[in-house]
Amino acid sequence: MGRVWKVGDNISTDEIIPGRYNVTTDRTQLAQAAFIEYRPDYAPNVRPGDLVVAGRNFGMGSSREHAPIAIQASGASAVIARTFARIFYRNAINIGLPVLVCDELHPGVEDGDGVELDMASGVIRTADGREFQVEPLPEFVLRIVQAGGIIPFVQAGNL
Amino acid sequence: MGTMSEEILGRKVGRAVRAGEIIVTPVDYVMAHDQTGPLAVESFRKLGRPLFDPDRAIMVFDHIIPAATVQSATLQRGLRDWMREASVGHFLQEGICHQVLVERGFVTPGAVIVGADSHTCTYGALGAFGTGMGSTDIAVALTTGKTWFRVPETVRFNLSGAMGRHVYAKDLTLAMVGMLGVDGATYQAVEYGGAAVRAMSISERMTLANMAIEMGGKTGLCEPDEVVDEYLRDRAREPYEHVLPNNPEYGRVIEIDASAVEPMVALPPDPEHLATAGELSGVSIDQVFLGTCTNGRLDDLEVAAGLLRNRTISPNTRMVVTPASRRVLLEAMELGFIQTFIEAGATVTNPGCGPCIGRHQGVLAAGERALTTQNRNFPGRMGDPTAEIYLASPATAAATAITGFITDPRRFD
Numbered sequence: 158m159g160r161v162w163k164v165g166d167n168i169s170t171d172e173i174i175p176g177r178y179n180v181t182t183d184r185t186q187l188a189q190a191a192f193i194e195y196r197p198d199y200a201p202n203v204r205p206g207d208l209v210v211a212g213r214n215f216g217m218g219s220s221r222e223h224a225p226i227a228i229q230a231s232g233a234s235a236v237i238a239r240t241f242a243r244i245f246y247r248n249a250i251n252i253g254l255p256v257l258v259c260d261e262l263h264p265g266v267e268d269g270d271g272v273e274l275d276m277a278s279g280v281i282r283t284a285d286g287r288e289f290q291v292e293p294l295p296e297f298v299l300r301i302v303q304a305g306g307i308i309p310f311v312q313a314g315n316l
Numbered sequence: 317m318g319t320m321s322e323e324i325l326g327r328k329v330g331r332a333v334r335a336g337e338i339i340v341t342p343v344d345y346v347m348a349h350d351q352t353g354p355l356a357v358e359s360f361r362k363l364g365r366p367l368f369d370p371d372r373a374i375m376v377f378d379h380i381i382p383a384a385t386v387q388s389a390t391l392q393r394g395l396r397d398w399m400r401e402a403s404v405g406h407f408l409q410e411g412i413c414h415q416v417l418v419e420r421g422f423v424t425p426g427a428v429i430v431g432a433d434s435h436t437c438t439y440g441a442l443g444a445f446g447t448g449m450g451s452t453d454i455a456v457a458l459t460t461g462k463t464w465f466r467v468p469e470t471v472r473f474n475l476s477g478a479m480g481r482h483v484y485a486k487d488l489t490l491a492m493v494g495m496l497g498v499d500g501a502t503y504q505a506v507e508y509g510g511a512a513v514r515a516m517s518i519s520e521r522m523t524l525a526n527m528a529i530e531m532g533g534k535t536g537l538c539e540p541d542e543v544v545d546e547y548l549r550d551r552a553r554e555p556y557e558h559v560l561p562n563n564p565e566y567g568r569v570i571e572i573d574a575s576a577v578e579p580m581v582a583l584p585p586d587p588e589h590l591a592t593a594g595e596l597s598g599v600s601i602d603q604v605f606l607g608t609c610t611n612g613r614l615d616d617l618e619v620a621a622g623l624l625r626n627r628t629i630s631p632n633t634r635m636v637v638t639p640a641s642r643r644v645l646l647e648a649m650e651l652g653f654i655q656t657f658i659e660a661g662a663t664v665t666n667p668g669c670g671p672c673i674g675r676h677q678g679v680l681a682a683g684e685r686a687l688t689t690q691n692r693n694f695p696g697r698m699g700d701p702t703a704e705i706y707l708a709s710p711a712t713a714a715a716t717a718i719t720g721f722i723t724d725p726r727r728f729d
Contacts, residue, residue, distance in 0.1 A: 167498055167586055169694035176673040176697065180380075180387040182354045194701040214499035217532065217586075218694060220434040222355050222450035242532055243503055244434055248450035297338045297464065308362050311456050316340055316464065 158284060159206030159234060162199055163268040164192075166212035170245065173216065173224040187223055188230035203231050208272055208281070211238035212263050216245025225249040225256075235274055237262050237281065237291060250298055251307040257291040265289065319470040319564040320537045321505040324445045327559060328428055335469040335567070344427040345372050346457045349413050351379040351673075352432035352450070354391045357398045359455035368461035370405040374422065376413035378668045384676040411641025411667035414438040414609040418522065419643055424548060424556035425540035430457050435609050435691065437528040440506075441521035442548070443540030443559060448529060468505040468534045469567035471496065475512035477575035482725040484619070485520035486611055486689065486709035488512070488572070489527040490580040494590035495570065502532030504567060512574035513538055518547045519613040526610045527691050530587045579724050581687070582707035585695050593712050593724040600632065601706070602684040604717040606662075607638030607670045611689035611710050614644050614651075620714035621653035623728055624660040630720030635662040635713075636678040638670030662717070674698040680705075687716045 178190035192199040209228060215238040216224060225248045228236060235255035249256040255276065262281060266272065271284030279291040294302060304310035318326065318334070326333045328341045348356045353375060367373050375395065383389035399407055408416050414435055417423055425443035429436065432454040439446030449463070457463045473492055479485075506528040513521065521538045528536025540558040548556070579593040606612070606620050617639065629635050637657045639645040645667050648654050657664050663678075671678030672690045680686055680699035686706065688698070693705035708716070711725035718728070 169586070169692075169697075171692075171694040171697045175701070176351075177675050179351060180385065180391065180675075182358055182391075194696050214502065214532065217498055218434065218529075218692060220352060220432055220436075220448040220450050222352070222452060225450075226355075240499065240502065242499070243534060244448055244450060247453060251450060251452040295338075295466075307452055307456055308359060311363060311460065316456065316460055316462055 158271040158273050159208055161266045161268055161270045161272050162203060162207060162209045162233070163266065164196065164209060164211045167214045167217055168211055169218040170216060170221050170224040171218060174227045179221055179223045184226060184230040187227040191227035191231040200231055203233050205232045205234060207233050208274060209233050209236040210263055210266060211236060213239045215241050217242040220244045222248045222252065225252055225254045229254040239263050250301055253306040259289050259291045262289045317563045319505065319566065320507055320559065320561050321445060321468050321470060321535065323559045323562055324426055324428065325465065325467055327426060333467050335467050338464060338466050340462055340464050341428060342462055343430050343457050345374055345422050345429045346454060347374040347376065347413060347417065347429065347431035348451065348454050349379055349433060350377040350381065350392055350395060353395045355451035356432055356454045357395065359452040360458055363455060363459045365459040367402055367404070367458055370403045372461065373404045373458055374406040374408065374417065375399055375404050376416055377409040378412045379673060380675050381409060381668045411644065412609045412612065412669055415613065415640040418442065419641055421548065421551035421553045424552050424554065425544060426556055426559040430454065430463055434529045435526050437533060437535045438522050438526040438609060440525040440528065440535050440537035441518060442544050443538060445535050447535045466503065468503060470505045470507050470564065471501045472507045472509065472566040472569045474569065474571050475508065475510040475574050476571065477512060477573045478515065479512060479574045479577065481729065482579060482711045483577055484709045484711060485516060485523040487577050487580045488574060489524050490582050490587065490590060490707065491572065491577050493527060493530045493587045496531045498530060498586050498588045499532045501528065504533060506531065506533040506536040507561065508536065508538050514541065517615060518543065519615045523610055530691055579709060579712050579726065581712065581722060582693055584693050584704045587691065587693060587707060593708060593722055596722040597724065599722045600685065600720060601687045601716050601722060602633060603678060603680065603686040604633060604635040604713050605671055605678060605686060605688035605690065606635065606710055606713050607640065608672050608690040609640065610691045612638060612640030612644065614647050616689065616710040617644065617648045617653045620710045621656040623711060623714035623718065623725060625656050627660060627718050629661040629717045632720035633717060635717040636665060636671055637662045638665045638677065639667045641667050671698055687713055687722060689713050
């Protein structure tokens with residue numbers, strides 16, 4: 158079972174990865190800088206299966222793709238937010254980081270809670286037996302996700 | 317029939333489009349810069365195809381120029397190698413991407429321009445649909461000449477009245493972010509209309525459109541008019557037509573009386589937290605920054621130089637001035653503004669993004685406080701995450717530099 162990394166509303170790309178850490182395309186280095194100032198305990202401790210659970214407008218600000226790459230490379234399995242900022246959302250879909258909308262999860266869980274995401278059904282189960290359903294992806298976005306990101310989507314002749 | 321976004325995108329795809337539908341549209345120009353370029357090149361190489369049109373591909377070096385570290389120098393060397401290999405048509409290193417693309421006539425009414433920078437929405441000042449994307453989206457556009465959009469709904473601001481003394485487009489745009497909030501226009505376009513916008517220069521309209529993204533907006537559009545035509549004469553790279561709203565249905569319409577707006581300041585941690593400059597007059601400031609794609613143009617420098625002439629910067633603060641482009645710098649030199657800044661005690665840097673993103677030319681220490689003319693004040697943006705960033709107009713910035721405390725510029729009338 159994974160754990161919840163709970164973050165607040167309006168988390169900017171500067172808080173996900175400050176600009177001065179964007180001077181590399183190396184995924185390992187980007188992963189080490191994920192939330193480095195906002196939550197220094199995140200990068201050293203996050204494990205596969207963990208979920209970043211955010212409030213409203215997650216990823217506001219810059220277009221830096223370093224932000225979703227840092228989260229993806231850090232090992233977290235998905236970001237579940239009440240809402241996402243537009244550019245961050247597109248970037249995450251493009252690179253294959255699951256970004257899912259669920260209005261009830263953020264108020265319903267605490268930092269460190271045990272959770273499990275079933276990607277196929279979009280159901281999140283908590284250690285104490287509760288279930289949360291994420292919103293279905295828009296059809297076009299789902300096609301990109303099913304292709305494995307925008308690059309394979311384009312290579313398959315779409316767009 | 318539609319909003320400006322629906323009209324522009326509909327012309328591009330050759331049929332009427334409505335808010336909410338997903339379209340695949342051709343793009344006129346595709347831009348990346350030294351910060352987002354390296355990841356775009358990685359994705360471009362994965363796609364394994366040539367540029368769809370080298371003349372439509374633009375690379376700008378502006379974020380860390382000249383390179384401040386071996387790491388950024390290495391990334392820039394890699395980009396230069398790639399540009400030669402891929403035959404990129406336009407390599408510009410003379411200022412901030414958005415300023416330079418407008419100055420060089422790439423931006424025309426009705427154009428669709430995508431850039432790997434969130435402030436690509438600035439091009440709406442000239443009636444172009446500009447929008448920011450990430451590096452992989454840009455790589456796709458570089459190879460296919462196309463991108464996908466969800467046609468946005470529109471929030472329309474009608475700005476009536478005339479702005480008062482020492483009130484500027486920056487104060488209006490901060491007031492709008494304060495009204496709508498930092499996610500108030502997410503997935504939507506913003507349109508700016510009314511007498512106050514018609515009276516604005518291109519530079520002021522760019523200040524408005526630049527901060528559409530600070531409300532989450534996909535783009536920020538002003539209606540093209542004779543001010544745009546005048547600016548684009550001998551500058552536009554291709555012929556264009558004005559594309560205007562046509563019986564639009566807006567998601568939301570907000571009326572603002574520009575004459576009631578005062579000099580505004582955004583407080584940490586984001587631009588929706590606002591006060592008037594007067595309300596913050598006891599707040600001491602360690603560094604003032606004048607520049608950026610929001611407010612680094614000639615008229616911005618002129619306003620600040622007007623206040624700083626025959627005055628000096630407070631010994632309790634420091635000031636950095638970064639002209640938005642080489643052209644702005646040259647004109648500011650000719651007009652004596654640069655002389656004024658240096659005599660007042662400011663540090664004038666080469667054109668570019670300057671200290672806005674906290675990597676060089678004025679990084680903040682723990683606990684320091686900056687007042688800057690940029691668009692964002694998120695924690696950690698300009699250096700240490702405990703540094704506080706306040707956003708204001710060039711006039712408020714200059715007045716603050718003189719006193720060392722946040723200062724309403726009308727105090728110097």
